[in-house]
Amino acid sequence: xxxxxxxxxxxxxxxxxxxxxxxxxxxxxxxxxxxxxxxxxxxxxxxxxxxxxxxxxxxxxxxxxxxxxxxxxxxxxxxxxxxxxxxxxxxxxxxxxxxxxxxxxxxxxxxxxxxxxxxxxxxxxxxxxxxxxxxxxxx
Amino acid sequence: xxxxxxxxxxxxxxxxxxxxxxxxxxxxxxxxxxxxxxxxxxxxxxxxxxxxxxxxxxxxxxxxxxxxxxxxxxxxxxxxxxxxxxxxxxxxxxxxxxxxxxxxxxxxxxxxxxxxxxxxxxxxxxxxxxxxxxxxxxxxxxxxxxxxxxxxxxxxxxxxxxxxxxxxxxxxxxxxxxxxxxxxxxxxxxxxxxxxxxxxxxxxxxxxxxxxxxxxxxxxxxxxxxxxxxxxxxxxxxxxxxxxxxxxxxxxxxxxxxxxxxxxxxxxxxxxxxxxxxxxxxxxxxxxxxxxxxxxxxxxxxxxxxxxxxxxxxxxxxxxxxxxxxxxxxxxxxxxxxxxxxxxxxxxxxxxxxxxxxxxxxxxxxxxxxxxxxxxxxxxxxxxxxxxxxxxxxxxxxxxxxxxxxxxxxxxxxxxxxxxxxxxxxxxxxxxxxxxxxxxxxxxxxxxxxxxxxxxxxxxxxxxxxxxxxxxxxxxxxxxxxxxxxxxxx
Numbered sequence: 251x252x253x254x255x256x257x258x259x260x261x262x263x264x265x266x267x268x269x270x271x272x273x274x275x276x277x278x279x280x281x282x283x284x285x286x287x288x289x290x291x292x293x294x295x296x297x298x299x300x301x302x303x304x305x306x307x308x309x310x311x312x313x314x315x316x317x318x319x320x321x322x323x324x325x326x327x328x329x330x331x332x333x334x335x336x337x338x339x340x341x342x343x344x345x346x347x348x349x350x351x352x353x354x355x356x357x358x359x360x361x362x363x364x365x366x367x368x369x370x371x372x373x374x375x376x377x378x379x380x381x382x383x384x385x386x387x388x389x
Numbered sequence: 390x391x392x393x394x395x396x397x398x399x400x401x402x403x404x405x406x407x408x409x410x411x412x413x414x415x416x417x418x419x420x421x422x423x424x425x426x427x428x429x430x431x432x433x434x435x436x437x438x439x440x441x442x443x444x445x446x447x448x449x450x451x452x453x454x455x456x457x458x459x460x461x462x463x464x465x466x467x468x469x470x471x472x473x474x475x476x477x478x479x480x481x482x483x484x485x486x487x488x489x490x491x492x493x494x495x496x497x498x499x500x501x502x503x504x505x506x507x508x509x510x511x512x513x514x515x516x517x518x519x520x521x522x523x524x525x526x527x528x529x530x531x532x533x534x535x536x537x538x539x540x541x542x543x544x545x546x547x548x549x550x551x552x553x554x555x556x557x558x559x560x561x562x563x564x565x566x567x568x569x570x571x572x573x574x575x576x577x578x579x580x581x582x583x584x585x586x587x588x589x590x591x592x593x594x595x596x597x598x599x600x601x602x603x604x605x606x607x608x609x610x611x612x613x614x615x616x617x618x619x620x621x622x623x624x625x626x627x628x629x630x631x632x633x634x635x636x637x638x639x640x641x642x643x644x645x646x647x648x649x650x651x652x653x654x655x656x657x658x659x660x661x662x663x664x665x666x667x668x669x670x671x672x673x674x675x676x677x678x679x680x681x682x683x684x685x686x687x688x689x690x691x692x693x694x695x696x697x698x699x700x701x702x703x704x705x706x707x708x709x710x711x712x713x714x715x716x717x718x719x720x721x722x723x724x725x726x727x728x729x730x731x732x733x734x735x736x737x738x739x740x741x742x743x744x745x746x747x748x749x750x751x752x753x754x755x756x757x758x759x760x761x762x763x764x765x766x767x768x769x770x771x772x773x774x775x776x777x778x779x780x781x782x783x784x785x786x787x788x789x790x791x792x793x794x795x796x797x798x799x800x801x802x803x804x805x806x807x808x809x810x811x812x813x814x815x816x817x818x819x820x821x822x823x824x825x826x827x828x829x830x831x832x833x834x835x836x837x838x839x840x841x842x843x844x845x846x847x848x849x850x851x852x853x854x855x856x857x858x859x860x861x862x863x864x865x866x867x868x869x870x871x872x873x874x875x876x877x878x879x
Contacts, residue, residue: 323408330405343397345453 286365290372325371411504434476457581463520466872551624565608572601613645616678626697631741671712678705683813717794723869725787735772742840757830773818
């Protein structure tokens with residue numbers, strides 16, 4: 251692996267930046283362009299780059315397929331659960347108005363949580379898809 | 390609270406359950422959860438139908454945004470009936486799946502299987518309940534993607550190619566649908582079906598609207614496997630796991646027929662449709678489909694594939710009813726959606742029970758098994774009689790209304806096709822009976838026993854419902870007539 255020195259150094263430098271940018275796109279999504287889907291894809295790119303440079307085995311030590319599967323499901327639960335939360339608070343499904351003190355605050359909270367769910371699911375599914383393609387010649 | 394949110398809960402409960410089921414350990418827990426969820430959905434669907442029949446159209450605003458800006462679920466008798474069919478078939482397939490899935494699907498995939506199954510239910514229920522045409526597309530994709538996954542889990546390797554073939558055709562269909570929706574949106578600026586219906590008359594003469602109609606028509610026709618766009622269906626049904634075949638055969642194509650109905654009656658007015666060649670296309674393709682697909686069914690060498698071709702032919706009956714564009718014709722279509730669901734479910738369940746015992750559905754392998762599995766064989770006979778349309782079974786009711794609709798318009802060609810299709814059905818059902826009962830079992834299959842009760846009970850419930858709905862038509866014809874009235878046909 252020593253001949254990949256430049257690649258390894260550069261990707262170690264890039265990966266934190268990619269993740270940071272993913273978080274920016276995620277949480278700035280309700281003010282500017284962005285949102286959960288884009289953020290999830292960018293976030294997964296960090297892991298895909300890591301897998302490309304350091305190999306599938308070391309990537310799976312960081313985050314295993316089982317955890318990814320749980321995370322992928324968790325995202326859907328967060329999304330659908332937010333809708334159920336507004337149901338329980340007496341409004342219609344996915345009506346964010348009741349989630350905060352004022353309707354405007356509620357809308358902010360609602361979209362942020364929903365997009366977080368989307369981001370988690372998209373990121374984990376992207377990594378899972380990459381894992382299963384990369385691991386094809388194992389068996 | 391349930392009163393007000395019942396339509397929404399029908400979609401959300403399976404959706405929310407799916408991710409939990411996907412991570413449940415062990416096969417029994419996942420199955421149990423699926424069983425409970427489908428039973429709840431079935432109860433809710435019946436409750437919703439009763440509500441609609443008493444109180445009229447239900448409208449639900451998602452996120453509290455009023456239509457036409459927000460997504461609206463709009464339920465009249467037609468989609469309430471459809472929801473009952475989907476949830477009902479799901480609830481009856483669930484107990485059947487415990488044994489069948491265990492036999493046909495590797496254990497580590499069980500929780501994923503049940504999760505996909507729940508997502509498929511979510512998608513189909515969503516299509517049937519939503520009043521927003523883009524939301525319909527989203528649910529169409531949810532149900533399609535999950536059914537590709539479900540089909541690919543089949544035991545034989547061909548299941549993968551079958552799923553892939555369906556994926557390609559299904560995606561083309563969905564794309565056509567979306568292009569049509571996009572054109573409609575460009576022309577009217579709305580996606581709400583009721584709002585579309587109100588705004589379309591102003592722009593109805595524009596070529597864009599006609600193009601949109603054409604695109605949507607072809608897209609949905611691919612999804613409902615209208616002859617000659619049916620080529621994905623036989624492989625998908627043959628190689629999918631038995632449970633998936635039962636569920637999809639009984640619901641998926643029916644939901645697409647419903648979308649076509651909604652398209653023709655709610656979104657585009659029947660005046661507009663009458664000016665296009667759509668109804669002639671429906672009639673022509675329906676008639677050719679019945680004859681060609683039934684004839685193809687006769688020469689099949691695999692029981693599941695035989696029934697799959699029979700499904701294509703049955704789609705022809707539903708489409709002919711649509712093509713008549715009359716109250717009788719549309720009633721026949723809706724009734725046949727219901728009746729075909731229960732007859733095909735019974736037949737595929739019986740074949741699935743045999744598959745459970747011998748791991749094959751090739752006719753050469755089935756010889757003489759009817760005598761060793763009398764109860765399974767009995768259910769198959771009832772399903773077969775219903776498929777032919779013998780009086781006293783559900784199939785007779787829908788054929789009766791269809792023939793009435795054909796005679797009403799003096800359409801002798803359609804009448805001949807409907808009756809001729811029944812005769813061809815006699816031949817291919819007889820072919821099954823002959824193989825199963827009148828041939829001798831091969832020596833290595835002498836010890837095949839009757840299917841376990843877990844498979845037999847659901848099969849017989851569905852088989853007996855074929856007879857019940859052959860006599861009591863309040864829930865089929867009655868509801869269908871109310872539905873057509875609500876759709877504004879006069």
